[in-house]
Amino acid sequence: MPQPEVRFVAGQGTAALEMGDRDQHDQDRRRMTGWWRAAPLLGLYRPALVAVGVGLLFSVVGAAAVARWEDRVNRIEFENAAETEAIVMQNGMGEYISRLLALRTLFESTNDEVTRSEFETFSTRLFERHPGMLRVAWLPRVSRKERSDYEAAASTDGVSGYRIKSLQGESFATAPQSDEYFPVFYSTQPKTSSVYGMDYATVPERRAVLERARDHDNVAAIRTRLFEPREGGRLPDVLVAVPVYAKGTSRETVADRRRNLAGFVIGIFDLPLLIQVIRVTTGASPAVSINVYPPFTGQIVSLEQMLPDYSSAARAPQSMRDVARALHWSGSLKIGDTDWQVRAVPTAGGPLESTYDRAGTVLIVGMLLTLSLSTYLMLASRNSRRLSLANRRVLELAQTDVLTGLPNRAFFLSRLDEMNNQLGVRGLPFSILMLDLDRFKNVNDSLGHGAGDALLRQVAQRLKSAVRATDVLARLGGDEFAVIQEAGADQRACSTELAARIAKLLTEPFLLPGHRVEIGTSIGIAIAPDHGSDQEQLLKKADLALYRSKSAGRNCFTIYDEAMSAELEARNTLEGDLRDAIAQCQLEVHYQPFVDALSGARRGFEALVRWRHPTRGLIPPDQFILLAEETGLIVPLGEFVLRRACADAAGWPSDLAVAVNLSPIQFKEAELFEMIGAALADSGLPPHRLEIEITESVLLERGSENHAFMERLKHLGIELALDDFGTGYSSLSYLTAFPFDKIKIDKSFIRNLTHQPRNSAIISAIVTLARGLDMSVTAEGVETREEYERLKALGVNFAQGYLFGRPQPIERILFDAPVKRSRRDAA
Structure with a gap:
């Protein structure tokens, strides 16, 4: 097209366009307009149309794929949630069945007949926190000859007008003569209930379940209706029969x-209430609606007629057909030998219902953006979010205690560093509470680690209820917990108030499966900045305060003070001196006599260790024995005492024995038996003249191993004595389970013996018990003639105390016969 001529006019600020040929210009303009009109619109918008078409295609395909993925994920999440709920219900049902089995154990383990009151008490305790159990009954097997005796016995027990009855229609009548009956003899129902005496053998469906349970030695269950007018209109309940066999057969x-x-132990379950209780107590997911249908009986029943015995949501589909039409999960709930059918559906409007939100988002975004941009942004953002959630979850797991769900040590230390940094900037005080559970080890050792874990979870829940949302509660490991308490108006008062609240909460009994456990806690408190401004200082001082609480008798709390650091330094110094004393043989063995209670003649000596410090003089045992046990020095110390005592006693008259205490720490040493044998061999002391004294705490740990060890000592001929009897965890089972020759009554029972008749009664009982078990009895701490005479009258075999002599070095002990030198001394 010809270009217009452009000319600048002199003296003007603008350029004027002048056309050489106006007609030519008009023709060109008309030709251009015609070309644009003639150009196809399709070609003009082709890139945009292609982009729209491709975008729509990929958006629909992507949305469909995402919808399928959402549907699959929702289904998997729903099935996992439904299966979890079914497992929880099954576990809860197993808990109920196990309690009925415990009742069977009561009947099969006792030598005497279980009384009505014992049955009622035991049954009530078993199910007092299990409201799904309607009643429990005992159906003895009654023969024709025993019928009148049982009817008379029931009337004597307070069941007025008791008679064995048969069910005829909807009423009861006296049961006809039969070879055997299975009447309701004991029950948790009031004694006025009409169920007493009802013979289950006269009800065909119940007789069938009894025979099934008997022949298969299994728990059998049926869905049945109770025969009492007030319970009319209820859904049928579940009857569970547990066979009981004669003991030892x-x-x-x-x-x-x-x-x-x-006979049979019978349990009647209110199934809807039972399942509801299980779901409530276990925190069931509201996203899943559960229906439980009765077991299939073989009768032809339409799916529309199959209505649930239990439904967790009224708005959920009820009939089997309605459930089957939607997304559902199928399973079973086993009650005894019968399977109830479980059907689960997502709760309407819940998080597991398929809503396809992501698919709709993909479709909308795909319609607005190009394929590459929409796909990239969608996938990039989704992957980024998933990665962020995964990283956050990994961080949470790294800082969470798996057992209790509380923050762990790593999180606690991290938070403590943050608090210290804020302390320097904002100056806000805070405190640290270190907690250690008292008697937790006893629970672990006696009930097992499973019970210990359950106890720790309950402790964690109680601690959560005691602290504020702003406080940090963590489990540091084992039975150790810690709290960081943020600033209050009076930090010291706030800390003591929290410690007292925690101590009170943890002294309340804990209910574990089949056990009631009581523990306590020792608490140490350090306050920042008063007691330090860095992590190491605060933790060390809180630990010192915790150690003081343990030493003070446990179940208490202590706030750190500077004297504790001084005590720790003194304790460390004393520990170092004790190590040197053992290495340099600065320890001495003194001997206190014990005498025959009747004749007053000496029968031996107890070896007692003494420490003569080069600068502090004679240090009492109560100041270093516990330290030796805590540091492990009791092992070389105990070996020194045993070897010295055997060597000294080898030179005494042959009718004198030596008694040596063994610490519980020594019992954990693998070579203890060899050490005792070596001490006897090196000294030449006959084994029957050595008496090993054992405290009751040894018996609580490693029971089977310690029993075997004591049997080996007995095989050598060594005498075994149970020391400090009555002060620890005394149990009569120890006396029969372990091979003791002697019981040593603690001196706390001897003190004020002549003024406290109860002490005399206790000692008399111990003496009688010991005689029955062919054991002798030693009374410790005898200081007065009156106590001695009283003990003789009570039948004590031996006596020991200041009345007969104080502990003395061997050089100051006078013997009736010349002292012989031991092999070791002769060498």
């Missing part, structure tokens, strides 16, 4: 089980 074959059957 065989149940290998069906014939054996039929012959040896003693």
Whole structure:
């Protein structure tokens, strides 16, 4: 197209366009307009249309794929949640069944007949926190000859007008004569209830379940209706039968089980209430609606007629057909030998219901953006979010205690560093509370680690209820917990108030499966900045305060003061001196006599260690024995005492024995038996003249190993004595389970013996018990003639105390016969 001529006019600020040929210009303009009109619109908008078409195509495909993925994820999450709920219900049902089995154990383990009051008490305690159990009953196997005796016995027990009855229609009548009956004899129902005496053998469906339980030695269950007018209109309840066999009889074959059957323990469950309680107590997920249908009986029932015995949500589909039409999960709930059908569906409007939100988002974004940009942004943002959540979850797991769900030591130390940094900037004080559970080890050792873990979880829950949302509660490991308490108006008062609240909470009993446990806690408190401004100082001083609480008798709390650091330094110094004393043989062995209670003649000496410090003089045992046990020095110390005592006693008259205490720490040494044998061999002391004294705490740990060890000592001929009897965890089972020759009564029972009749009664009981077990009894701490005479009258075999002599070095002890030198001294 010809270009217009451009000319600048002199003297003007603008350029004027002048056309050489105006007609030519008009023609060109008309030709251009015609070309634009003639150009196809499709070609003009082709890139935009292609972009729209491709974008729509990929958006729809992407949305469909995301919808399928969402549907699959929702289904998996729903099935996992439903399966978890079914497992929880099954575990809860197993808890109920196990309690009925515990009731069977009561009948099968006792030598005497279980009384009505024992049954009622035991049953009530078993199910007092289990409201799903309607009643528990005992159905003895009654023969024709025993019928009148049982009816008379029930009337004597307070069940007025008791008679064995049969069910005829909807009413009861006296049961006709039969070879055997299975009447309701004991029950948790009031004694006025009409169920007493009802013979289950006269109800065909109940007789069938009894026979099934008997022949298979299994828990059998049926869905049944109770025969009491006030319970009309209820859904059928669940009857569970547990067979009970005569104690000590065989149940290998069906014939054996039929012959040896003693009766049945019957439980009646309110199934809807039971399942509801299980779901409430376990914090069931509200996102899943659970329906429980009765077991299939073989009768032809339409799916529309299959209505649930239990439904967790009224708005959920009820009939089997309605459930089957939607997304659902199928399982079973086993009650005894019968399977109830479980069906689960997502709760309407809940998080597990498929809503396809992401698919809709992808479709909308795809319509607005180009394919590459929308796909990239969607995937990039989603992957970024997932990665962020994964990283956050990894961080949470790294800073969370798996057992209790509390923050762990790493999180606690990190938070403590933050608090210290804020302390320097803002000057806000805070305190640290270090907690250590008292008697937790006893729970672990006696009930097992599973019970210990359950106890720790309950402790964590109680601690959560005691602290504020702004406080930091953490489990440091084992039975150790810690709290960081943020600033208050009076930090010291706030800390003591929190410690007192925690101590009170943890002294309340804990209910573990089958056990009631009581523990306590020792607490140490350090306050920042008063007691330090860095992590190491605060933790060290809180630990010192905790150690003081433990030493003060436990179940208390202590705030750090500077004297504790001085005590720690003194303790460390004393520990170092004790190590040197053991290495340099600065320890001495003194001997205190024990005498025959009747004749007053000496029968031996107890070896007692003494420490003569080069600068501090004679240090009492109560100041270094505990330190030796805590540091492990008791092992070389105990070996020194045993070897010295054996060597000294080898030179005494042959009728004198030597008694040596063994610490519980020594019992954990693998070579203890060899050390004792070597001490006897080196000294030449006959084993029957050595008496090993053992405290009761040894018996609480490693029971089977310690029993075997004591049997080995007895095989050598060594005498074994149970020391400080009555002050620890005394149990009569120890006296029969462990091979003791002697019981040593603690001196706390001897003190004020002549003024406290109860002490005399206790000692008399111990003496009688010891005689029955062929053991002798030694009374410790005898200081007066009156106490001695009283002990003789009570039948004590031996006596020991200041009345007969104080502990003295061997050089100051006078013997009736010349002292012989031991092999070691002769060498």
